[in-house]
Amino acid sequence: xxxxxxxxxxxxxxxxxxxxxxxxxxxxxxxxxxxxxxxxxxxxxxxxxxxxxxxxxxxxxxxxxxxxxxxxxxxxxxxxxxxxxxxxxxxxxxxxxxxxxxxxxxxxxxxxxxxxxxxxxxxxxxxxxxxxxxxxxxxxxxxxxxxxxxxxxxxxxxxxxxxxxxxxxxxxxxxxxxxxxxxxxxxxxxxxxxxxxxxxxxxxxxxxxxxxxxxxxxxxxxxxxxxxxxxxxxxxxxxxxxxxxxxxxxxxxxxxxxxxxx
Numbered sequence: 001x002x003x004x005x006x007x008x009x010x011x012x013x014x015x016x017x018x019x020x021x022x023x024x025x026x027x028x029x030x031x032x033x034x035x036x037x038x039x040x041x042x043x044x045x046x047x048x049x050x051x052x053x054x055x056x057x058x059x060x061x062x063x064x065x066x067x068x069x070x071x072x073x074x075x076x077x078x079x080x081x082x083x084x085x086x087x088x089x090x091x092x093x094x095x096x097x098x099x100x101x102x103x104x105x106x107x108x109x110x111x112x113x114x115x116x117x118x119x120x121x122x123x124x125x126x127x128x129x130x131x132x133x134x135x136x137x138x139x140x141x142x143x144x145x146x147x148x149x150x151x152x153x154x155x156x157x158x159x160x161x162x163x164x165x166x167x168x169x170x171x172x173x174x175x176x177x178x179x180x181x182x183x184x185x186x187x188x189x190x191x192x193x194x195x196x197x198x199x200x201x202x203x204x205x206x207x208x209x210x211x212x213x214x215x216x217x218x219x220x221x222x223x224x225x226x227x228x229x230x231x232x233x234x235x236x237x238x239x240x241x242x243x244x245x246x247x248x249x250x251x252x253x254x255x256x257x258x259x260x261x262x
Contacts, residue, residue, distance in 0.1 A: 005029035008075065008251040012083040021085050021100060023140045023247035025119050025132075030256055032185070033249040034061055034074070034114040035226030036084060038102075038242035041066050044111040046154025050232070051113065053151040057160050057228035059116035059184040061252070067108040074252040080112050086245035088230065093237030102242050110242070115226045117249050118163050120185035120256055124178040130171050133213050140247035141165065142206035145231050146222075147199025148190070158235030162190060162198065163225040164206070166218035175221055181260045191222040198222065208246040 004011060004027045011028055014020045024033055039047050044066075051058040062073045069080040081103045089097040089105055099105075118141070122132055134141050141163045148160040167175045172192065180188035195203045203220055204211050208227055214220075233241045244250065 003029050008253050009077075011251055012075070012078055015085050016079070016082045018100065022138075024085065024249040024251060025122065025141065025247065026135050028251040030123060032061070032074070032252045032254040032256055032259055033117040033119040034252055035117050035229070036080060036087075036112065036114060036242070036244040036250055037229040038080070038110050038112045039238060040240055041109045041111055043155060043238055046156055047113065050150070050153035050156040051115065053153050054160075054228070055183075056186060056190060056224035057150065057226065059186065060113065061116055061184065062114040064112040066111055069106060069112065071112070071114055071250075071252070074114060074254050075250075076253070078250075080250065081106050084244050084248055084250050086248040088243045088245050090230070090233045090238070090241040090243065092239055093234050098245060105242060114250060114252070115229070116182070116185040116259070117226050118186050118223050119249055120259060121179040121182040123256055124181060125165075125175060128171070128174045128178045130167060130175055130178070132165060134165075134210060140209035142210060142212050143208040143225050143227050143246055144200045144206055150228065150232065155238065156232050156236045158228070158232035160190070161225040161227040161231050162222040163209070164203070164212065164220050164222050166212050166214045167221045168215070169217050169219050172219060172221065179223065182256075183261060184259045186224045186226070189221050190224050193219060195220060
């Protein structure tokens, strides 16, 4: 996948016009990407509490005003109804639709949550000399539900989702250090090594995303993932939720450096 270093405003304009429809890994070089979860006002407080209790998979970047699709803090002028390549619509815990424009599903009582994304710290991995197979091959990162339970909050409960990247054993310390600098983009890995230890039965069959290629000496490394709210939607069965499709993120105007803490 070629690296797209244009300003996020230009990339979002292409997405809005239907010119870009794929995964966003490699897009908006140097800018923060975000997961999306949108809920009716009645469930928004419980979800906010859920995010606060589970900051590794759900690091909050912004919460919009009720009814507003504009994330004024991270991308003034953007529209969360149209500026992601693909959305998922959940009704009563069931995936009801997948669309490229969420406008028909938007209503005046909705609250949007933007959560930090691992695509942000991937730039730090690349800068550290760590190759990322899914970026090089234009694929989506691999993701699974785990046996790690999130802390419940109100109506919301469910398992943590993780993303996985094969990392050469000699570069594991670099991968941990580079990602740990971005706690608002999931931070350091939650697990390294044996997938079965966190409830993953088959490393070759992700639940979301694409299977990854392992080179000799590679070790599976797992990070908390912003697809967790979708697993929570399946477990908690809220009446309505809009999310991004896994791997199809919102690209903000915030430089990655603004999230780095070390």
